[in-house]
Amino acid sequence: MSRQYNRIEDSERVTMDREPLMPVRMRATVRTTGDRAAELRTAADFRRDLWAHSPVEVDPDHPLHGTHRSEDGRAYFEFVTAFPEQARRVMDDFNYGNAIELSEAPALPGEECLNCGNVAGPIRPAVCPNCGFQDVSPCPICRQAVPRQAYIGLAGERYRCPHCQSRVRLRFNSPMFVANGDYNQPLVIVEEAAAVHEVR
Numbered sequence: 001m002s003r004q005y006n007r008i009e010d011s012e013r014v015t016m017d018r019e020p021l022m023p024v025r026m027r028a029t030v031r032t033t034g035d036r037a038a039e040l041r042t043a044a045d046f047r048r049d050l051w052a053h054s055p056v057e058v059d060p061d062h063p064l065h066g067t068h069r070s071e072d073g074r075a076y077f078e079f080v081t082a083f084p085e086q087a088r089r090v091m092d093d094f095n096y097g098n099a100i101e102l103s104e105a106p107a108l109p110g111e112e113c114l115n116c117g118n119v120a121g122p123i124r125p126a127v128c129p130n131c132g133f134q135d136v137s138p139c140p141i142c143r144q145a146v147p148r149q150a151y152i153g154l155a156g157e158r159y160r161c162p163h164c165q166s167r168v169r170l171r172f173n174s175p176m177f178v179a180n181g182d183y184n185q186p187l188v189i190v191e192e193a194a195a196v197h198e199v200r
């Protein structure tokens with residue numbers, strides 16, 4: 001534990017005696033520059049300065065390690081701290097104000113991309129914004145790229161598209177893997193549910 005951490009704790013002790021400090025989940029999002037490699041370097045630099053100069057840690061309840069790309073393709077990482085103002089101070093002191101946005105209490109991380117491990121947001125998108133992996137084919141009726149989890153479950157493999165309300169069937173692609181061991185894309189195929197199969 002760094003000396004700075006102790007100093008901050010001491011300075012906050014009065015507050016801590018009054019009421020327990022609740023750790024806040026925070027997200028650092030890199031502003032889009034068009035240079036994806038540079039965005040990742042900015043995230044790594046800010047992470048290094050943040051960990052060195054303020055009391056932050058990976059959220060033990062919702063651990064999300066490393067830098068990810070959100071659904072809109074922006075690089076971000078998450079951390080937890082009882083002192084959000086200290087994190088904001090590091091952002092200002094080290095001149096990240098133009099490159100980084102800090103937000104509090106972001107939506108909880110969802111499932112990883114099965115190809116690259118990226119976590120885009122609360123639900124896994126149809127196409128990974130990091131590696132382009134196609135998790136699920138578009139809705140065959142409205143052609144929207146609907147995430148798997150967004151389909152409304154009816155019974156068995158039957159679902160309803162949340163966009164066009166059509167009845168569809170979801171099944172894994174076959175074969176599930178291609179020759180080099182990667183998942184076959186799209187991993188899940190959405191098909192129009194044939195009316196003849198409806199059970200009434």
Ligand SMILES: [Zn+2]
Nearest residue numbers: 113116128131
């Ligand atoms: Zn991916």
Ligand SMILES: [Zn+2]
Nearest residue numbers: 139142161164
């Ligand atoms: Zn649809």
